[in-house]
Amino acid sequence: MHKERLYYLDWLRLLAFGLLFIFHSARFFDDYGWHVKNEEHSMLANILVGFTHGWRMHLIFFISGVGTYFAIKSRNGVFIKDRFTRLIIPYLFGIVLLIPPQKYYEFLHNNWFTGRFTEFIIGYPMGLMEHHPGVTLEWTGHLGLHIWYLAFLFVMTLVYLPLLKIITKPNVLSKGLRYLSNHLTGLLVFIVPIIISEVLLRPNYGEYLNWADFFQYSIFFLMGYIFMVFENYTSVVKKYTYLFLVIATISSVYIFTHYPEINQGETLLKSHINASIRIISSFSWVLFFFGLSQRKLNFNKSYLSSLNIGILPFYILHQTVIIAIGFYVVSTDYSILIKFLIILTTSLVSTIFLYQIIKRVNALRFVFGMKALKKE
Numbered sequence: 001m002h003k004e005r006l007y008y009l010d011w012l013r014l015l016a017f018g019l020l021f022i023f024h025s026a027r028f029f030d031d032y033g034w035h036v037k038n039e040e041h042s043m044l045a046n047i048l049v050g051f052t053h054g055w056r057m058h059l060i061f062f063i064s065g066v067g068t069y070f071a072i073k074s075r076n077g078v079f080i081k082d083r084f085t086r087l088i089i090p091y092l093f094g095i096v097l098l099i100p101p102q103k104y105y106e107f108l109h110n111n112w113f114t115g116r117f118t119e120f121i122i123g124y125p126m127g128l129m130e131h132h133p134g135v136t137l138e139w140t141g142h143l144g145l146h147i148w149y150l151a152f153l154f155v156m157t158l159v160y161l162p163l164l165k166i167i168t169k170p171n172v173l174s175k176g177l178r179y180l181s182n183h184l185t186g187l188l189v190f191i192v193p194i195i196i197s198e199v200l201l202r203p204n205y206g207e208y209l210n211w212a213d214f215f216q217y218s219i220f221f222l223m224g225y226i227f228m229v230f231e232n233y234t235s236v237v238k239k240y241t242y243l244f245l246v247i248a249t250i251s252s253v254y255i256f257t258h259y260p261e262i263n264q265g266e267t268l269l270k271s272h273i274n275a276s277i278r279i280i281s282s283f284s285w286v287l288f289f290f291g292l293s294q295r296k297l298n299f300n301k302s303y304l305s306s307l308n309i310g311i312l313p314f315y316i317l318h319q320t321v322i323i324a325i326g327f328y329v330v331s332t333d334y335s336i337l338i339k340f341l342i343i344l345t346t347s348l349v350s351t352i353f354l355y356q357i358i359k360r361v362n363a364l365r366f367v368f369g370m371k372a373l374k375k376e
Contacts, residue, residue, distance in 0.1 A: 010308050011297035012289065013063045016056065017311050023052055024146070024322050025344040028329075029336050035106035035323055038330040038339065045336075050259070051252065054278065055285035057149070061217040062286050064153055065224025072164065083157050086369040090316050091150040093367040095143050098320045100124055102145055105327040133207070141209045146319040148209055156214070156221055164225055174229075181232035184240055191283050194219045198275045216279075220286060227290075234294065241291030248284035251277050313355050313368040321354070322347045 027034045029045035075082045104120045107113035113120055133142055137155065140148035167174055180186030194216055201212035227233040237244070254277055255262050262274050326343045334342070358364040362372045 005300070006298065007300045007304065008293040008298040009063070009066055010304050012293040013067070013311065014307055016059050016063055017315050019052060019056055020315065021318055021344065021348055023049065023056060024319050025340060025347060028326050028343065029340060035102055036109045036327050036330060038336065040336060042336045050256070054252070054255070055282045057217065058220045058282045059286045059289060060149065061153070062220040062224040062290070065221040066228055068157060068164070068221070069225045069228035083154055086312070087150045087154040089367060090312065090369040091144055091147055094147045094316055098316065099143070099145050102320050102323045105323050109327060136210050137214050138207055138209045147316055152209070152214065152217065156218055160218065160222060167226060168229055177226060178230050181230040181236065184236055186233070186236070187287070190219055190223045191279065194283065195276050195279050198279055199272050202275060237287050237291040238294045241288060241295060244284045244288040244291060248281055248288050251281035251284060255281060309370070310355055310359070313358050313370065314351055316368055317351050317354055318347065321350050325350065
């Protein structure tokens, strides 16, 4: 299994997380709620955010499933410890030091607070407890904002680890998956559970990061892992890459031309149909990008490994940097395009600069989920 390096997976991971810089830099200018907003909004920002929101986290969880497969193989005896160090330590560090500045700028922007950061931080913990989501995974976002993914992935890994181990052993389940991996219709084993969970859970647990989101992302996570165990799935996706593009495009066009009623439904049947179309769109885009990466990106570059090592610190840092810079940029008189480009480029350069410091200090590497530098 996978005796040679699959470089396309490194590129896909890099591009998926890199998209977050563009996505969050555009969030100032769309019509949807966010921490800090520009006074004037943009239709292009609405399209960019609306389109990518439908599949970007699905793709990231799919890639996380792929990464989990390789992590289990290479860290068999210390896998859970490694996951805790790589995911929960950065999550807790972010909650304490990186998330409060985001909330501070949000409060300043909305005139909910007018004092200094030192004054804000004193009342911040109590403010979190005044309005809380209850017993639900919404806590991951309530406390960690954009780094909710780290906690989600850790919980997901613990929940499904027994299943992941079962899949890799000879049994009825693995034989069934191996048989299905030879056929295009075998992909139904993934999309049908997503649609069922969406139909059953979304009406009652549809809040952002509640159980509907968890189980939807879970299937993409499991799918990424299973694709690595049964390699024929990857061949099938590669073969039908452009079929997935056609399906994804048609479903996305339908979603955009029927917004906002696509998220509702005049009848229960119409609601279920709309939910299925949203899932088909997400599913098809993920498979298209996975297939396209196999076709176009299976090559190595000298800098590819270094870039992949820095993905996690970049992800953890990026939104705090973007909001801190964007808070000041949106108050200027520049056009939306100029503001967007300033936020995007300045945030990227600033994050690169911060990463250059982080990667040289073992204490910082630890809290950002990186391995320690070896002593010479």
